[in-house]
Each structure stands twice: as C-alpha cells, then as structure tokens.
Amino acid sequence: MDDFVLKTSLRAYQTGQELAQYFEKVDPEFVQPLDHSLKNQFQIELLSYLLYLSETKQTISFKRTEYINAVFDTSYRAEDLMELSRRLSLHNSDFSSLVPLMLKAAARVDRILPQPTSYKDQIIQIFTVIGENIANYSNEKNALEELDRQIYLLSLQNWAHDQHVPNTSLINASSFSHRDLSKPLHSQINSQVGQATDSKLDKQEEKEPEKLEDLLAELNELTGLQNVKEDVNSLINLLKIRKIRQERNMKDIPVSMHLVFTGNPGTGKTTVARLLARIYHSLGALSKGQLVEVDRSELVGGYVGQTALKTQEVTNSALGGVLFIDEAYALTAGKSKEDFGYEAVDTLLVEMENHRDDLAVIVAGYPKPMKQFLSSNPGLKSRFNKFIDFPDYTPEELFVIFEGMCSKNGYVLNEAAQEKAKTIFKDLYAHRDENFANGRTVRNFFEKVMTKQANRLASLSEISDEQLQTLEQQDLPEDFRQSTAHLDEDNKNDVSVELNEKVAAYHKAVEQAKLIQSGKLALSDELKEELSNSESVSIQINDHEM
Numbered sequence: 001m002d003d004f005v006l007k008t009s010l011r012a013y014q015t016g017q018e019l020a021q022y023f024e025k026v027d028p029e030f031v032q033p034l035d036h037s038l039k040n041q042f043q044i045e046l047l048s049y050l051l052y053l054s055e056t057k058q059t060i061s062f063k064r065t066e067y068i069n070a071v072f073d074t075s076y077r078a079e080d081l082m083e084l085s086r087r088l089s090l091h092n093s094d095f096s097s098l099v100p101l102m103l104k105a106a107a108r109v110d111r112i113l114p115q116p117t118s119y120k121d122q123i124i125q126i127f128t129v130i131g132e133n134i135a136n137y138s139n140e141k142n143a144l145e146e147l148d149r150q151i152y153l154l155s156l157q158n159w160a161h162d163q164h165v166p167n168t169s170l171i172n173a174s175s176f177s178h179r180d181l182s183k184p185l186h187s188q189i190n191s192q193v194g195q196a197t198d199s200k201l202d203k204q205e206e207k208e209p210e211k212l213e214d215l216l217a218e219l220n221e222l223t224g225l226q227n228v229k230e231d232v233n234s235l236i237n238l239l240k241i242r243k244i245r246q247e248r249n250m251k252d253i254p255v256s257m258h259l260v261f262t263g264n265p266g267t268g269k270t271t272v273a274r275l276l277a278r279i280y281h282s283l284g285a286l287s288k289g290q291l292v293e294v295d296r297s298e299l300v301g302g303y304v305g306q307t308a309l310k311t312q313e314v315t316n317s318a319l320g321g322v323l324f325i326d327e328a329y330a331l332t333a334g335k336s337k338e339d340f341g342y343e344a345v346d347t348l349l350v351e352m353e354n355h356r357d358d359l360a361v362i363v364a365g366y367p368k369p370m371k372q373f374l375s376s377n378p379g380l381k382s383r384f385n386k387f388i389d390f391p392d393y394t395p396e397e398l399f400v401i402f403e404g405m406c407s408k409n410g411y412v413l414n415e416a417a418q419e420k421a422k423t424i425f426k427d428l429y430a431h432r433d434e435n436f437a438n439g440r441t442v443r444n445f446f447e448k449v450m451t452k453q454a455n456r457l458a459s460l461s462e463i464s465d466e467q468l469q470t471l472e473q474q475d476l477p478e479d480f481r482q483s484t485a486h487l488d489e490d491n492k493n494d495v496s497v498e499l500n501e502k503v504a505a506y507h508k509a510v511e512q513a514k515l516i517q518s519g520k521l522a523l524s525d526e527l528k529e530e531l532s533n534s535e536s537v538s539i540q541i542n543d544h545e546m
Contacts, residue, residue: 052090063138224397257360263390266438277322288320296330315351328363329373398425416473
C-alpha cells in the first residue's frame with residue numbers, strides 16, 4: 001500500500017515539475033518577478049499545503065516526515081517541519097483563500113495557447129492527490145484535516161471557474177495509476193510556443209485613446225449617481241488643466257489619481273472605476289487604461305516573502321491602468337501586525353511610489369471599515385485623500401434600472417406591472433440593510449420575473465409575440481424581499497446559493513472542531529458522528545453547473 005501511495009505521489013509531483021518547466025518556456029514573463037524557478041515555487045507551495053493540513057494534529061509524525069522527504073527528495077527531520085509549521089502558522093494567515101502561483105501560471109498558459117488546454121485541471125489534480133496521499137501514507141485519518149483539505153480544494157475550484165476555463169472536479173488518488181500526466185503533449189510544445197509568441201496575456205497592443213466626450217456620455221448615461229458624476233467631472237477638469245499646463249511648459253500641478261470609493265454593493269463602483277481607467281487613458285494620464293480588479297486573496301501570500309511577490313505581480317499587471325482593490329480593509333483586518341496583509345499594504349505603497357506616473361489605485365468598500373483601513377498606515381492616509389461616496393439607489397432609480405433590463409432583453413411592462421414594480425422597489429428600499437445589493441438585487445429580481453413569466457406562458461397551447469414580450473402584474477414576485485432577506489448578494493460572486501451554503505457549513509464545522517480540540521466545546525455524540533463521517537463533509541463540485 002505504501003509503495004503504491006508513494007508511486008502515485010511521485011508521479012503527480014514529477015508531472016508538476018515538468019509542467020513548471022513548460023510554463024516557464026511558454027510564458028517567461030510570468031516568472032520574472034520570482035527570485036527562483038517556478039519548479040522551486042511549486043515545491044514550496046506543495047510543502048506549505050502539506051504543513052497547512054498537518055497543523056490540525058499539532059504534530060508531524062515520522063510517517064508524514066518520511067512521505068514529505070520521499071516525494072520532495074529532501075532530508076527534513078520531524079522537528080524541522082514542526083518548527084517551520086509553527087513559524088508559518090498557516091491557519092492564521094488565510095492560507096485556504098490563497099491561489100498558488102503554479103495554478104495561476106497554468107491558467108495563463110491555458111489562455112495564451114491557441115489550442116484548448118486544461119493545464120489548470122492537472123495542477124488541481126496534483127494538489128488533490130498529494131493532499132489525499134499524505135493522510136493515506138501516514139495512516140492518520142482526521143476529520144478536521146479532511147475539512148481543511150476539501151475547503152482549500154474548493155477554493156481552487158471556485159477560482160478556476162472564475163477564469164472561464166473548463167470546470168474541474170475532485171478526484172481520487174487512483175486517477176494517477178490510470179492516467180500518466182507526466183508527459184504533457186511534448187510533441188505539440190514547440191508548435192504551440194511558436195504560435196503563442198504574439199498572444200502573450202499581458203502583451204496586448206496599446207489601444208488608441210477613446211474620445212473623452214464619448215466616455216463622458218457613457219458616464220452620464222448611468223442611472224443616478226449624480227454626486228459621483230460631479231466628483232468625477234471635477235477630477236477630469238483638474239487633469240485637463242494639468243495637461244494644458246504641461247503642453248505649455250508651465251509648472252506642473254500635483255493631481256492624485258488614487259481614490260477611495262465607499263458604498264454598499266451593487267452601486268456601480270466597479271463600473272465607474274472601469275470608466276475612470278479609460279478616461280485617464282483618454283487624457284494621457286495613463287498609458288493603457290485597463291482595470292485590474294483584485295481582493296485580499298490575490299495580494300496576500302501564505303508564507304514569508306510570497307506576499308511581496310504576489311503584490312508586485314498584481315501591480316505590474318495594472319501598470320498603465322487602474323488597480324481596483326475591493327474590500328481593501330480585509331488587508332488590515334488581522335489583529336496582529338505580523339499578518340501578511342500589512343506586508344501587502346507596505347509593498348503596495350512602495351509600488352505606488354515607484355510607478356506614480358503610470359498607475360492609479362482605487363480602494364473600495366463600506367464607509368466605516370474604509371476609514372479604519374486608511375488609519376492603519378500613515379502612508380495610506382497621505383496617498384488616498386479623495387473620497388467618492390456611492391449612495392444606495394432610490395426606489396425610482398431601482399425602477400429605471402429594472403425597466404432598462406426589461407427593454408434591453410426585449411420585454412415590455414404593462415401599466416399594472418409598472419405600478420407593482422414601483423411598489424416592490426419602494427418596499428425593498430425601505431427595508432434595506434447592509435446586505436442590500438442595489439443593482440445586483442434588481443438583476444436577481446428581473447431573473448425571477450422572467451422565470452415567472454415563462455412558467456405562466458408554458459401552459460398555453462399558443463403563444464403570440466406580444467405575450468412573449470409583455471410582462472404582466474402576476475409575473476412580479478410579491479415575496480421577493482422575504483426570499484432575499486438572508487442573502488448577502490455581495491458575497492455570492494455568481495456561485496450558486498447551495499454551493500455557498502455548503503462552504504459556510506464547512507467553515508462552521510471547522511470552527512466547531514477547533515473548539516472541541518481546545519476543550520471549549522463539549523463533543524456530543526451527534527457532533528462526533530458528523531465530524532468523523534467523511535461522507536457528511538464531501539463536496540461534489542461537478543454536481544453544480546458553474
């Protein structure tokens with residue numbers, strides 16, 4: 001049994017090593033910020049993953065040490081790994097939300113190559129096999145470790161889905177005994193690399209600046225946001241005057257392009273940020289005008305040194321455009337200054353200074369946490385001194401947004417439906433809380449309306465064009481507010497509600513298990529059975545259409 005486990009593990013790890021070399025050949029720019037090879041980076045990430053899983057037992061056995069040394073060809077002692085695990089303290093650094101650079105490299109290659117590939121699938125398979133096999137080899141089945149393993153793999157699955165490539169599913173270690181992935185289509189490598197030369201992910205040709213009047217018209221077409229439009233226009237006027245002064249060789253005036261966007265979800269912050277990037281480009285303030293949107297997970301690493309590299313990688317991809325950091329206060333939410341989020345902030349400030357002429361950073365989130373975030377570092381407060389508040393849409397504006405969605409999709413509201421919609425939006429606005437998602441709420445409402453109309457028409461033997469296009473009063477759900485009262489639309493990220501509920505259940509189980517280990521929670525027979533039953537914590541990703 002041990003020989004089989006080691007054999008499949010070595011085959012998986014060797015596959016990853018060969019893929020790392022291949023990725024470097026296809027996309028050398030990606031690894032330039034690293035001070036070591038992608039092969040070494042992959043080994044570091046896999047080792048960190050195994051230490052993360054082993055933390056649940058608070059000890060590393062001889063068999064686990066033997067497995068790690070056999071797979072990675074190292075000579076660690078158990079006490080060495082324990083000390084490394086203690087220093088990294090991966091459960092306290094949001095390791096489960098991190099995406100390995102090796103997986104990001106695979107995603108880039110999948111997008112660069114002209115032929116369809118699924119290297120990202122292979123990397124997730126490798127993490128799956130290595131994580132399963134260390135428990136099998138050491139004969140140490142642990143419910144809490146299984147929870148951590150599946151939560152981490154689920155986060156990789158969700159990230160993979162967001163990259164718009166084929167979905168993956170969790171597999172068993174036995175897959176590597178039937179499918180040899182250690183030879184990734186070598187016969188096609190040379191031709192693929194040649195064809196990919198002119199299609200590098202971040203080497204897009206710089207587009208001609210768009211006309212400012214067209215961009216302003218696009219801004220003014222947005223529903224509501226009157227104060228936002230006025231603030232943006234004031235900033236544009238400053239940049240226009242600065243440009244004129246520069247053209248006439250007059251003394252330059254300092255104009256900061258860094259901004260703080262505050263407001264609830266669904267109020268148009270990302271839309272305006274994307275428009276601003278293009279406006280900055282149109283005015284010659286930025287060289288490219290792209291928007292790069294990130295959150296904590298894409299900036300913070302899981303071990304010392306990785307955070308600075310990840311943050312530099314992100315800022316490099318945003319050069320010439322706008323870096324948009326959503327919920328930026330998550331970077332400094334940790335109570336300890338040793339939290340890697342603070343390192344990300346320090347690195348970000350350095351990069352902002354180094355590229356102050358061709359990089360704009362916009363941080364966004366709820367008003368109160370954003371003030372706390374800016375107070376966490378003097379450098380933040382000095383660089384972010386312009387605030388733009390995005391208020392919730394009024395009931396009238398919510399109706400205009402809804403009517404626009406209907407029109408765009410070929411629907412018409414009859415008079416009764418219009419009046420009912422206005423009443424529903426007044427009710428939604430009057431009972432809104434911090435989870436009210438504004439435009440996203442309207443989108444979800446529109447989807448429910450389409451579903452109700454479809455259910456109504458499906459029973460008819462003949463359906464006219466007018467019936468297909470007309471939304472009637474009965475198509476509008478009266479219980480919409482109640483049905484969405486407990487949903488946080490800002491955190492759904494277009495993943496199914498069922499899937500998010502399962503993730504939440506995982507995290508709850510993890511916290512319960514930790515409390516049990518610390519003696520702060522009694523272990524009932526029911527809870528003991530739930531935690532020890534691996535079937536009760538199994539997620540089948542492929543049951544969900546992503």
